[in-house]
Amino acid sequence: MIVVTGATGSIGRALIERLRGHDVLAVVRRPADDLDYDHAIADFDEPATIGRLLSPGDRLFLNSSLWPGFVRAHRAVIDLAARAGVAQVVAVSVRDATPGAKLGGGMHGEVDAHLRASGVPWSILQPSGFMQNLPRDVRDGHFYGSYGPKEVNYIDARDIAEVAAALLTRPVGPDADHVLTGPESLSHAEIAGEISAALGRPVRYVDLPVPEMAAHLERQGIPQPHAADLAELMASTGDGRWASTTSAVEDLTGRPPRPLAAFLRDHKADFPR
Numbered sequence: 001m002i003v004v005t006g007a008t009g010s011i012g013r014a015l016i017e018r019l020r021g022h023d024v025l026a027v028v029r030r031p032a033d034d035l036d037y038d039h040a041i042a043d044f045d046e047p048a049t050i051g052r053l054l055s056p057g058d059r060l061f062l063n064s065s066l067w068p069g070f071v072r073a074h075r076a077v078i079d080l081a082a083r084a085g086v087a088q089v090v091a092v093s094v095r096d097a098t099p100g101a102k103l104g105g106g107m108h109g110e111v112d113a114h115l116r117a118s119g120v121p122w123s124i125l126q127p128s129g130f131m132q133n134l135p136r137d138v139r140d141g142h143f144y145g146s147y148g149p150k151e152v153n154y155i156d157a158r159d160i161a162e163v164a165a166a167l168l169t170r171p172v173g174p175d176a177d178h179v180l181t182g183p184e185s186l187s188h189a190e191i192a193g194e195i196s197a198a199l200g201r202p203v204r205y206v207d208l209p210v211p212e213m214a215a216h217l218e219r220q221g222i223p224q225p226h227a228a229d230l231a232e233l234m235a236s237t238g239d240g241r242w243a244s245t246t247s248a249v250e251d252l253t254g255r256p257p258r259p260l261a262a263f264l265r266d267h268k269a270d271f272p273r
């Protein structure tokens with residue numbers, strides 16, 4: 001059986017669709033009327049609720065959004081997967097994950113290290129930022145950030161799902177990290193230009209110095225110190241380190257990743273008016 005955690009998320013929903021026809025169990029933390037496939041209620045905050053769903057030979061897709069208990073919970077689920085005799089864990093991490101790094105990069109770095117040492121066969125997906133974030137970042141025709149003028153890569157979460165589906169349905173291969181990117185990297189001014197063209201109304205990228213961006217995020221309800229860390233993270237991913245692309249999506253799925261234009265065509269309605 002393929003056990004999919006985070007099944008209601010941007011990767012999880014697309015993954016479940018691609019796995020139709022396979023023996024799949026979707027893990028959700030609350031009943032969801034719009035899920036028309038086998039699902040079980042479980043919560044990472046109580047790792048045993050996920051552990052009890054796992055049987056020898058299962059394949060586990062390990063994914064959830066981040067919260068302060070993320071590292072403890074994901075490590076515990078990995079230990080339970082090892083104990084249950086799971087055949088493979090495919091985990092979602094982030095590009096440049098490293099223990100000790102700020103925010104998600106540090107949390108994922110710790111979980112990735114734990115998984116690599118767990119004894120369970122593993123694949124770790126390390127994607128760039130998701131295109132699915134973009135609608136949330138556009139407000140009143142403006143798109144604020146501290147990325148500067150350089151190019152940054154974004155990936156469509158549907159391509160992460162395609163990679164996960166390929167890895168979870170073929171024979172278990174060698175343990176590997178996969179750095180997943182979209183096909184092109186653009187500056188945020190260029191991204192705003194593409195959004196404007198797709199929506200048919202102007203959207204302008206406004207680049208703010210890190211302290212001003214941190215204050216902007218705080219006004220939007222993100223507490224300190226996360227607001228400052230997030231603004232710093234934008235500036236660091238904007239220094240060119242997330243500009244390169246990889247061939248991993250095409251190598252693993254046989255088709256190239258979706259360009260931003262395709263994402264925008266399919267997600268126009270997600271952008272606020």
Ligand SMILES: NC(=O)c1ccc[n+]([C@@H]2O[C@H](COP(=O)([O-])OP(=O)(O)OC[C@H]3O[C@@H](n4cnc5c(N)ncnc54)[C@H](OP(=O)(O)O)[C@@H]3O)[C@@H](O)[C@H]2O)c1
Pocket residue numbers: 005006007008009010011012028029030042043044045063064065066092093094095104127128129130133
């Ligand atoms: N967003 C990005 O740009 C980006 C970039 C690189 C890597 N990543 C990584 O990708 C992963 C997914 O990120 P996301 O924020 O975009 O996810 P998402 O699509 O919002 O989905 C997250 C999923 O996790 C589930 N979940 C959260 N807490 C849970 C818990 N305690 N127990 C069970 N399920 C739980 C959510 O369920 P509910 O529907 O119940 O909330 C949802 O199904 C994260 O690890 C993130 O660090 C994200």
